[in-house]
Amino acid sequence: MFSPYLLDELKKTMELKEQAILFQNRRGYAPVYRCSSCGWTQQCEHCDVTLTYHKSQNQLRCHYCGFRASMAPTCPACGNSELRLQGTGTERIEDDLAIYLPEARIGRMDLDTVRTKNAHARIINDFEEHRLDVLVGTQMVTKGLDFDKVSIVGVINADQLLHFPDFRAGERAFQLLTQVAGRAGRKNRRGKVVIQALQTFHPVLKEVLAGDYKEFYRREIEERQEFQYPPFFRLIKITLKHQNPETVNRAALHLGHWLKDRLEKRVIGPAMPYVSRVRGQYLLDILIKLERNTPLINQTKDWVMEGVLEMRKLEGCSGVRANVDVDPV
Ligand SMILES: [Zn+2]
Ligand SMILES: [Zn+2]
Incomplete structure (x- = not known):
């Protein structure tokens, strides 16, 4: 290093x-504890991330939820006993x-x-x-x-x-x-x-x-302009969460279609975020790119609220949480 x-x-x-x-x-x-033979890595039980080794505590830890575990002595996937810190x-x-x-x-x-x-x-x-x-x-x-x-x-x-x-x-x-x-x-x-x-x-x-x-x-x-990012466009990111991956998938597809019917190509996704499970909740993102046009932005905010309410009417989806972030940092 x-x-x-x-x-x-x-x-x-x-x-x-x-x-x-x-x-x-x-x-x-x-940040990674990996099997040298099959590539298995020790992951958090609640999040879609690898556990980080902390030497002073001789312990693996999740930096998203605080989950702690000891290092697996052998690989649970293939039985190999050569595991390495990376x-x-x-x-x-x-x-x-x-x-x-x-x-x-x-x-x-x-x-x-x-x-x-x-x-x-x-x-x-x-x-x-x-x-x-x-x-x-x-x-x-x-x-x-x-x-x-x-x-x-x-x-x-x-x-x-x-x-x-x-x-x-x-x-x-x-x-x-x-x-x-x-x-x-x-x-x-x-x-x-x-x-x-x-x-x-x-x-x-x-x-x-x-x-x-x-x-x-x-x-x-130049890149921001070409790919329609701020400051030229406004962004609205909707993150849907649920402990059941199928439920969140159904909810996100429904909301995605509902928004595309109104906003057409401005709607991107649903897509899995970089870390797709946190604290036992599965996550899906829908991104909306909007021209800088105040009436359109206000109308979209209303549509998002309405769309989320519609989505929750789907069977089994009443418990899906929706996080709406305007111009996410
Ligand atoms: Zn292995
Ligand atoms: Zn975790």
């Missing part, structure tokens, strides 16, 4: 008695870094380390007063911090930010990487920013490196 270049820079930083920040937007030790979270970075930089005092700032009272302030204080040499953290390290002696900021895996299935992924990645980079050498001199990625030709990375917001904006706004 550390390129020779990054390690080298970190060692130099330690020799100069300066500080480093390492950014990884994933907490825990490893991927990298902040806890693993902290752990492995101690091997390469045995002298360094390493701290970690993520949801797991700031749970107790004052923990957040204490970590920041320790870093500010240089009782820590390296701070490993999630998004939390990008906000509101102004450290004087940080001469290097490392982004462990930028690809992960770029491939989130959302039309705003590029914008978020640009913003986050620019913010992270801004943590390096803020007051008196320039610091160094090392971004590790596999897709080094990704346009967002090029624009971040060049600090070229204008080019980022030009490219992004």
Whole structure:
């Protein structure tokens, strides 16, 4: 997870008695526990996600609902006893870094380390007063911090930010990487920013490196217009939930048709979201893309309410929950 270049820079930083920040937007030790033979992964019992291994508790945990489990000793699908942890979270970075930089005092700032009272302030204080040499953290390290002696900021895996299935992924990645980079050498001199990625030709990375917001904006706004996304179009996202997958499917198909009869091609879906089951509820999304036309938007809001009421009249569908999000963030 550390390129020779990054390690080298970190060692130099330690020799100069300066500080480093390492950014990884994933907490825990490893996000996947997988059978090396058949590919089975240990999943949450209530959500459609893999469980994340937390080394300090020696436990697997769901980051959506808090479900906890111990690691399966053998694969329940094929009986193989070789199961492996895959991927990298902040806890693993902290752990492995101690091997390469045995002298360094390493701290970690993520949801797991700031749970107790004052923990957040204490970590920041320790870093500010240089009782820590390296701070490993999630998004939390990008906000509101102004450290004087940080001469290097490392982004462990930028690809992960770029491939989130959302039309705003590029914008978020640009913003986050620019913010992270801004943590390096803020007051008196320039610091160094090392971004590790596999897709080094990704346009967002090029624009971040060049600090070229204008080019980022030009490219992004063109795509938004072409694919009918905000700010050119308004979005309404309807998420239907039920503990029975067939019920939610029936409800979503019905509501989808009902809305398409009125809004035609503006209605997309129903489709399964990225995480299609959370806390025992199966999820389906219907997306509506609307021109920026106030009467149309108001009419659509009424139709959505009416459509949801109609859908609930279907047999067995009265308990289907509908979440309506206008311009979802
Ligand atoms: Zn297996
Ligand atoms: Zn869960």
